[in-house]
Amino acid sequence: MPEPGAAPRRSPQGVPYSDLPHIVNADGLHLFCRYWEPTGQPRALVFIAHGAGEHCGPYDEMAQRLKELSLLVFAHDHVGHGQSEGDRMNIKDFQIYIRDSLQHIDLMKSRHPDLPVFIVGHSMGGAISILTACERPGDFVGVVLIAPLVQMNPESATPFKVFMAKLLNHMLPSLTMGSIESKWLSRDKRQVEAYDADELNYHGGMRVSFGMQLMAAVERMQREIPSISWPFLLLHGDADKLCDIRGSRMMYDNSLSTDKKIKIYEGGYHALHHDLPEVAESVLKELTTWITEHIPAATSQEAQ
């Protein structure tokens, strides 16, 4: 309980955290949480990691579909995103996203110790998912990646631009580069409009320091991918201008995993789960089918 007389900690939108589902991370920052709990006994846990500049609200439809399959879905707004505390879309160390995800996953595993655990990640949330699973290779029965950030987009990350970013990071780390161009998120303009209108999204420019953290995460994934052996499903659009599909192809080709699947969506934009309705529906079907197929059969004692 806060000491008497202390003002209650409030979300960036002014809501007291005592009125919101939340966890407090290792740095004392409050992270807003969402839970989608099935009525009966859950069959598995699914953690959803959202991307840069967004929050976990837009995953409600996906989470509802998983909940209908008796899966217990949970998520939080990463530090500096949505209804969580922290400097907007900035992070001192990318590892904080992974540490907080493991904290939330460990909390839910302590409440449901016998359930298998999946992670679903989109874009930067895909990088968080990959690096989280790499830290706990035996903890996850499967990882689903929707247009994950694995490699830099070669157009936006020319050697000159990378050099300049590193130079600027020492001189003006808070300088902002361009912002995420929402027109490349989806071919469905209603989805683009919803993203632009969502005040829980961050629409400002990307700080150089944040870009550096993303680059560091990309470099870490290049090192880790050859030793990945956990099961994963990759979904990527080949018209994605925000996270290059070559990163997904590289992960598919260079990982040790024997249980892996990649599905390329011709003409698909970045946020495949919010792309044209037929694509979004296909993504939900692929994801729910793959997850349910990867739930381990009940062991003999559980079955009794």
Ligand SMILES: O=C1CC[C@@H](CCC(=O)N2CCC(COc3ccc(F)cc3Cl)CC2)N1
């Ligand atoms: O539905 C939705 C709404 C939000 C979107 C998710 C966006 C997301 O997470 N991205 C896309 C942009 C990408 C930029 O990458 C860099 C930029 C500069 C830099 F210096 C190094 C890198 Cl790597 C990072 C990952 N999806």
